[in-house]
Amino acid sequence: MKQDFKPNIVGFLCNWCSYAGADLAGSSKLEIKPYLSVIRVMCSSRVNSNLVLNAFLWGADGVLIAGCHPGDCHYEKGNYYVRRRFALLKKILETLDLEPDRLQLSWISASEGKRYAEVVNKFAEDITRLGPSAFHTNPNI
Amino acid sequence: MKNPNVLVIGSGVAGMEASLILGEAGQKVYLIEKESLIGGQTIKFEEVYPNMECATCMVAPKQQEILQNENIELFLLSEVEQVKGSVGEFKVKIKKKARYVSLVNCIGCGACYEPCPVSLENEFEEGLSKKKAIAVACPGALPNVPAIDPENCLRLNGKKKECQACKEACMFDAINFSEKDEILDLEVGAILIATGFGLLDAKNLPQYGYRKAKNVYTAMEFERLYAANGPTEGKLVLRDGETPKSIAIIHCVGRSEQGYCSGVCCMYSTKFSHFLKHKIPEAKICEFHTDLCIPGKSHQKFYQKILNQGVDFIRFDDIKVEEKNGKMQVIYKNGNGEKDKFIADMIILSPAMIPGGDTESLAKTIGISLDKKGFFSTQSEKLSPVATAVDGIFVAGCAEGPKDIPGSIAQAEAAAGKILSILR
């Protein structure tokens, strides 16, 4: 693992819970590792496999999807669907041994600023440990 | 011509809901809140039964809407001083206390907390954490603007007149020590009281050992204790930093003294068990209850689920808490009249919901009556569950009696409905 490896992590955050949680982490001045770029979506269920694959294949070292806790979805059921889709994607990557650990699904509520910071930092650590994604440099992808 | 404006007193879920409905209808709403933030009691909860939704996530969009709605004028740190007139033409005097921090200039960066030399007990956190004399109640409070506590601010209470640490730290010129309390005159067509509830002070019931035994908490304290934005950031620890291994939750604290069942304690106590079981799976948890009051179509299922998770539910007749050799024990008589005891590291009391602190004075100010239990009374004999005896004055939420959140919201919507119906 190189010292200067700064992973690129893409985080899809749902507007109502996780994005608010991230804001709270910010206003609580919690320190996070500067590797995660946040992309706001209205509901975690908007995140389809293509977006995740895009990020992953285009060289993201990690992808995080965060939404409201099950049952808390602002649109009632969205996160249940995304969980299924995610389970599918994870399984595909697992079967093909494509480093499924680079994908993570987390439920982060609006009040969980602390958790947001913890999740992001832990994920960043894990990814740093995994090292750069090889897709990043493969000219055939 | 009736004045179309409405005065809403209290910005808890009921007050917010009613204000939003009235605001959406195009009515001008004056929303009066005695605290420095909006949201009432609900924002203190981490999650709510029976679906364990995150309360902040539920309420935050509503809070945002209140702050952004053009039809809603919000008065924080404010109380009603006088009400005159009748339906369609009430004249109201409001006392708005100085905040000393400008809601317009402050951007909520929090730079001013650090330098403040005063450290105080944080009431919002049930005294479980400290705050400064200039502070917001909790992270994520809305509006995200601190207030200065004039009684404790060294400059304002005169103890150190030259202190202006906060002002120096503020880059936005948001702090104004010379701000004064104001009296405002409002004219409204209808008034809605949504001042909420308080909890019976457990100190008044010595048998429960509150404030005597070390780790006895009230329900509200426990709510904050496990809140992700609370004093321990959701870490469940006792005052000495230990993780509790056996927990007793005692229902009906003050029920017989108050003479009514508060209707929600059984469920929220069960919710506590749910949370505890989740966080500390190996912990022994015991719920002490009398009659279980779990109406609502999904509540029994929830109770059953917790029961199946291995939480003990014990029906008691007589109960007290004692501390012996540093161990707390719950001594009780069970449903069959047999005596028994339970050793607990942590005891959570579920006290009765009582009228909010200033209910009596507010009733006097407005000129409406209270019922036997001290809540605002409605014309229930006329099947008007949100109307008071005075035309044009309504009551919603726990100001009318103990209630759960949906009950409060429904009442708020009902009151808004009645108001829209009479003001059109």
Next chain:
Amino acid sequence: MNDEYTPKIIGFLCNWCAYTGADLAGVSRIQITPSLRIIRVMCSGRIDPLFVLKGLLKGADGVMMMGCHPGDCHYQKGNYSARRRYVLLQKLFEDLGFESERIGLWWVSASEGPRYAQVSSEFSEEIKKLGPNPVREEIFI
């Protein structure tokens, strides 16, 4: 070949000239071949070669295209395009060994009722001579 055989012919007629011409023939009580089924289009330029192809592959015995005379197009230039497409189609049919006689293009003006009657009955006669479109019996088409 059966004497009874009446070919199925589809005619695509432009609204402004040919169709009016056909109407005129009707008003003038000129006998028209009963084989012709007319489809009105606004301009001969609208006749998609795919219409013609589809008609033939679905078993029409002949397809007629009719439009305004060159220079008379209601839409200025439509019939020139139609002509190119017709040429293309005819050439293509020849190359593929189809009976390119089964398609035809005629300019018929609004006043040419008799011409309309004449070209259509002539075409019908020719088609009769060709016999039914062999495509009709083709199952694997």
Next chain:
Amino acid sequence: MSNVLKIKKGVEQGVNELLKFLLESEKVKGIFTLRKMNENGAVSYSLITHPKELKNAVPLFPLMPVNAGKILSGFTLKKAINEPIAAVLRSCELRAFIELIKRTQGSLENFLLISSTCGGVYPLKSLTDGTFKEQVSQYWESAKNAEIASDIRPTCAACEYFIPQQADMTIAIVGKNDLQQECSIFLNTKKGEEFTIGAPGNIVSEEIDTKETTKLREKRQDQKKKLFDEFEKNGFGIKALVKTFAACLSCHGCSKACPICYCTLCDFDSKTHEYLPSSHEIELEQKGGIRIPPGTIFFHIGRMIHMAVSCVNCGMCSDVCPVNIPVSTIFSKVGDSLQKLFDYLPGKDIEEPVPSGTYKEEEFTEIGE
């Protein structure tokens, strides 16, 4: 006569030298060319931006995994590139690109177009069935001698347009006896000359058309005639077509691979050509039986109507056909005839309009009277 850059190296190394020069001197931002991907011989087009990646560049490799014209069109569909890129592509690919640009499906702007006199390419199948390595050993020899290399795509063997028309530079291959010693790059345009200023090698003056190229053209023309005749021998008319397309899976892979088929949603894949159950039933009543899915012949002829005048005979369609239908032969036969009809050579001149989009008042005047 035009200026020719002569690099004293074998043609393959010579071209790589040139490309390296272009990239290293930062005259171009990148090189678009074929690149070897693995040891199996698989190549793909790549945009190479770093000189170190040029070691895998195989600009003249006799395989066409995709038609580069289609790729460049997609590349510049949203807008033109704003920094120069050198693109190495074959004559038919260049023609396809130009046909697409005529339909505003891309832009030539800022491209430095490098092409070659083309000896043809091998079918992709030769790669998958392992025959490629053996076949390719003959390739350069045939090119040198202006012969038709055996086993190349049938459509390549019959291609007479192997000298590119619109390229800024043309690498001479066909009939070049000194292929292994010298690389001749014809600088056809001012742009071509400008970009080679400072390049290794020396400039001479030469004619691209030689006796040798004429010889190959004639051979290919013969081959074409043979190919077309053979097709005609197999039968004409609807019955023959049904047989030819009997195995068609309706996968429409031919249209997807075709550089000229640029539609986002092909009409034949759209709802326009879906049938109501009732229309199936009517036809069933009439015929006693119907092929499902219907419209096989309709699709192929329909596609022909849409694109045959622009067909550049690249042969991609035949290569991707999973059931070995000689699509490209049929299309080039029809295309050839239609192009003659309109006196049109696709991709020859970017200014020349597509025949179906234009007309002359005084043409085909005998029609319709």
Next chain:
Amino acid sequence: MTATQIDSNKMPTKGAIIPAEEEINKTIVDIFKKSLEKKCFDAILIPVRVPETEAYAWVLLKDQSLLDEANPLPPIISVQGAKALRSLTKRGKMTQNIAAILRPCEIRAAVELSKLKQIHLDNISLISIDCPGAMPLSDYLADPEKSKKIYKNVLEKWGEDDSVRPVCHICNRFSLPSLLHRKSVKISPVEQDEAKMPSIDLHIGLLGGNQEKIFLIPVNPKGREILEKLELKSDDSLDLWQTKVSEVQEKKEKIRKEFNLELKEKIEGQKKLTAVFDECINCHNCMRVCPICYCQQCFFDSDSLTLSPETYISRAEKKGALRFPLDTMLFHLGRMSHMVLSCVSCGVCEDACPMSIPVAQIFSLVADQTQKSFDYTPGINKEEPLPLQDFLEDEFHEVETPSEAMTPEEVN
């Protein structure tokens, strides 16, 4: 028990045994001729050889004479049968009664498509047949005569001859009635058993018949009614068939396991998988012939992914080079994420791949794993909801980051 295992208690036990006088193919065709005569059906959808060629095409026929060239089990799959059914009924239901004779994977794809509203199964009797697999399209086209002979052998030696396509060789779903779907559907318990049966009416059993007889197996009342109309008694015992099905099943499971282990070794991991797909030329043939890929316009063919050239250049600059056509890996993984839960491993994708990439084998491997984790076997019963259109509130917690950011131990 998983859905793929045989629960012989639930398999149909009674059917009609028909002796085959000449070839079994002729016996089957004769039954269908009779079914047209007896008005069991108005028309039949079946593969028919195109005259004067070696190609097969789906034909919907009324005319009995067309059945002479019909073959319910041709050596190849040309168009996937579900695709044919879709072409027939995408826009609505048939008004006539149609019998569709399809291979098990085709039926399953058809059932999946009916869930996706691409096929209207009303008035269609699905008739399945024990399937020994099909041969690679390229092998067959290279030498049809030889292939036909080989295929005869395949039919005789179930599961032993590996001249069939790899996915057929490892197929463990070759006899539909042996598959039951596990989840109860929302209907009364009385109908439960029937509802768990595959959505077919009739099955043609070849296994255990030794090329001398075939089994006509009704799966539901409609199937029994058809046999009645054909004046066939359906009370013959199916022991022979059942035993053979179980036997072959066991064998196939074993082959499949070993095969997939080997395959995994070959493709697993970023490097290997990328290398496998390196040769992809982006023709999308695999998607176009796939019965489950039903989209009018594939997302990966659409304009959604087109970007400005600068973005491509900057991507190239990061790696030194960038391969075109772009995003082939994205296409394969993306397509996989769209359809793999419904993948029936019919193998047509691989047949259609001009670059001979083992698409079907890879997809089948992933389908195995993913479908297992969703406890879903595609195409068994049309009442079972598609996994991604459904959810349970309490499931898949293993994919979530644990909600405990701190465990109690850490707190202490």
Next chain:
Amino acid sequence: MNEKIGVYVCECGPNISERIDIDRVLEEISSAEGVKVAKKFGLLCSNDGKNYLADEIKKEELTHLVVAACSPREHEQTFMNVCLEAGLNPYLFQLVNIREQCAWMISDKEEATRMAIKYIYAGISRVTLHKPLLKKELDSIPDVLIIGGGISGIEAALCLAGKDRKVYLVEKTESLGGMVKKFFELLPYQGSNLAVIEEKIEQVQNNENVEILTSSEVEDVRGFLGNFEAVIKSKSNGSETKEIKIGAIIVATGFKLFDPKNIPQYGYGKIENVLDALEFEQMSASGKILLKNGNPPKSVALIHCVGRNEKGYCSKVCCLYSIKFARHLQDKLPGIDVSEFYSDLCLPDKADQDYFEEAKKKGIHFIRADNLELKEKDGKINVEYKVAGGKKDSIAVDMAILAPAMVPSEDTSKLAEILNLPLDETGFFKEVHEMLDPISTPIEGVYVSGCALGPKNIPESIIQSQAASGKILSSLIPGKKIEPEVKVSEIREEFCTGCQTCLSVCFYGAISFDEYKGISVVNEAICRGCGSCVGICPSGAIRSKHFTYPQLYLEVLQALR
């Protein structure tokens, strides 16, 4: 491309400026494609800042605006308003959050600056794909359909009907009043006040803005908030149907009682003088509390929680009305012996407990028991039961009154289908959000009140009706147009394959299927813009405005810079 993008970075006092090197940010991004100006400002959300921005938009003739400042949750609306004022479509603006999620979270200035640049790049490339979205306005009909003429329905009608708002009150039976008309007394501790009900019925009958349709049922409903159409079938007028147009609907179809016959050990229907609560209400209302043999009962057992375990919920009201029965029996038949068998007493209203205490004082026996079984014995009813600790006991009584669980009324599931409303596990209508929105349904403009949602007492039912009225009065104002959400999903017709997957995941019923075209159709008036449908559509035929695939995809790309 002719974009003229303006990028403005807010210093937010020291909050951003001290943590991020804004000058470097500006230097970097000013060369980004399409950027015309890139500037910083002290505090953009201040009045000065807003005016500055508005001036800049006009002065620089900006086509797109990017502001890098705080969270969109804080000031997105603020800057959208600035755009509106300056004549720029507010959806051609993107707020980039470099405060909360950047400056405040990353202490290393270098890193924070790097991230800020990434974020702003993402904002710039995204904004170029933004489409100007326009607010839509739809006419709305203020009239309301109320289904169910019980106390809930009547209350809602009274609350809603007015000069400019008509109410259709549809009742299945021949007369209004519903269940409560069958009671002998409404609220236990306030005496008989049946008159209140009669008064309300009269009021509603005399209200000229209420059209009462008795013996009628709703056959079909189509449309959305503000524009529903309903077909009402009347049974009395020879099955005549009537079509009405309304803007909102309240379902108040009430409840029925659980049939005690389902639990044989209560002997209901087999043993004489075992009544259910409703039968006793009516008996009391008639004034004659008599046994089958014509004699008044001398002892009565009141049995709570009949069916509670079977249904899985407590019906809340039975405890109180059983006490009401007991006290009524004592009043009418002095000396009578009354025993109440209960499991848990549920008396959550503030006055309930006192009422119960009084009953206890009056000598009514309260027995906590389970495993009850009623048997006929010597012409009497023998109640056998177990008390806590498992001890068995029994008493013999003349009469037993069962308090069965409240269950959904017959038509609930049929109506749910017509209205496309979900039911919960218990078979009652399901509220959109049990906590926060207790009377709304997933279909905007359709509300449910009273016992159709679950067991409830009369005041609660009334509150819910008033609440539903409140919602309608505030959202459907006569003459005012409704403004549906702008960032909704849209279908690209030619790409839709008609698989209806999107329908299956849309919680709000905003997508329907056009049989003729064979494609899905989004009703923009209903869609809330969550994008679940977009997430699941494989072909990308459906997309969410302002969160389109390419927009997000460019953000991803920039994140990977």
